[in-house]
Amino acid sequence: MITLGIETSCDETAVAVLKGEHILANLIYSQAKLHARYGGVVPEVASRDHLKKLPPLVAQALKEADLNFSDIDLIGVTQGPGLIGPLLVGLAYAKGLALALKVPLLGVNHLEAHLFAHKIAHPDAEPPLLGLIVSGGHTSLVHVPAWGRYREVGATRDDAAGEALDKFGRLIGLSYPAGPAIDELAKDGDPRAVPFPRPMAETGLDFSFAGLKTAAVYWLRDHPRTRPEDLCASYLEAVVDVLTQKALRAAREFEVKKIAVVGGVAANRRLREVLPERAKERGISVYFPPQELCTDNAAMVAACALFHHQELGEESPIDISAAPNSTLGAMPC
Numbered sequence: 001m002i003t004l005g006i007e008t009s010c011d012e013t014a015v016a017v018l019k020g021e022h023i024l025a026n027l028i029y030s031q032a033k034l035h036a037r038y039g040g041v042v043p044e045v046a047s048r049d050h051l052k053k054l055p056p057l058v059a060q061a062l063k064e065a066d067l068n069f070s071d072i073d074l075i076g077v078t079q080g081p082g083l084i085g086p087l088l089v090g091l092a093y094a095k096g097l098a099l100a101l102k103v104p105l106l107g108v109n110h111l112e113a114h115l116f117a118h119k120i121a122h123p124d125a126e127p128p129l130l131g132l133i134v135s136g137g138h139t140s141l142v143h144v145p146a147w148g149r150y151r152e153v154g155a156t157r158d159d160a161a162g163e164a165l166d167k168f169g170r171l172i173g174l175s176y177p178a179g180p181a182i183d184e185l186a187k188d189g190d191p192r193a194v195p196f197p198r199p200m201a202e203t204g205l206d207f208s209f210a211g212l213k214t215a216a217v218y219w220l221r222d223h224p225r226t227r228p229e230d231l232c233a234s235y236l237e238a239v240v241d242v243l244t245q246k247a248l249r250a251a252r253e254f255e256v257k258k259i260a261v262v263g264g265v266a267a268n269r270r271l272r273e274v275l276p277e278r279a280k281e282r283g284i285s286v287y288f289p290p291q292e293l294c295t296d297n298a299a300m301v302a303a304c305a306l307f308h309h310q311e312l313g314e315e316s317p318i319d320i321s322a323a324p325n326s327t328l329g330a331m332p333c
């Protein structure tokens with residue numbers, strides 16, 4: 001079974017080819033440089049670039065997999081959530097190709113796809129598990145009793161974890177997306193240098209990161225000479241501490257012994273240290289996909305489509321539209 005995966009929900013054009021669950025090609029073209037001077041993703045700029053980059057990237061992925069268009073058995077494409085223009089570019093291409101090749105099409109939920117990065121990386125660490133999805137647009141805790149069954153048990157009430165890092169990065173003059181640079185600077189900083197708050201850490205499973213950003217604004221106003229390394233280490237520590245406390249609380253409440261962390265922020269070095277360490281004391285195992293499967297990619301989209309098609313017998317109608325606001329488990333066709 002050869003699955004072609006296409007991801008264009010935000011600022012990464014990504015194409016993957018899977019044979020079964022094995023990755024033959026996984027290509028990502030990041031638009032980050034294109035958007036850096038605006039301090040965030042400009043939807044129209046993103047759409048136009050996807051339009052330009054997607055067709056050659058598909059051709060390149062097939063070449064790397066040593067396959068032709070006629071070898072494709074299934075096409076999985078991100079349907080939402082995401083930016084409507086970028087989503088429509090991927091969907092239009094995928095629909096055209098599915099019609100031309102007479103193969104089934106599957107519209108994939110981007111958040112569910114992030115969870116499938118865990119399935120690819122750790123096929124033996126099966127549900128029941130708790131998913132912690134931490135990206136630029138989302139921060140959710142998801143109870144996964146089995147693949148295909150999801151219950152969001154916690155979510156952010158304002159900024160996502162990655163967004164909190166990106167906005168803080170902008171404050172201290174880092175370019176977008178700031179997560180990787182903060183990760184790097186924090187290595188040489190003191191995480192206890194600045195006493196940033198841990199918003200909502202003590203209660204419930206929902207998150208709130210807007211107050212943390214405000215605390216950073218005031219700290220910078222009153223202490224403009226703080227070393228960037230110390231600022232980054234302290235800010236990151238607050239984000240990591242909140243994510244860790246909530247994930248462990250959810251694992252206890254839902255009595256699961258596995259936590260799968262996915263999404264761009266799962267690439268973070270400090271999170272990869274702290275959460276497994278604190279989880280170990282409670283007999284909980286924590287799994288992170290390799291770096292290239294944390295941030296947006298199409299291998300996770302293809303794997304998700306493959307599961308829905310093979311295990312659940314699903315196929316999307318050819319007239320599916322983009323679902324920019326879709327949530328996990330609620331994908332309009």
Ligand code: KG4
Pocket residue numbers: 010134135136137138161162163165166177178179180183263264265266267268269294295296
């Ligand atoms: O999953 P992703 O590629 O795109 C979305 O679906 O949003 O996540 C991008 C987010 C950005 O906010 C970026 O700053 C953050 O992931 N990120 C990181 C790291 N690498 C990417 N945050 C912290 N540490 C990293 N190493």
Ligand code: ZN
Pocket residue numbers: 110114135136263264295296
């Ligand atoms: Zn994502």
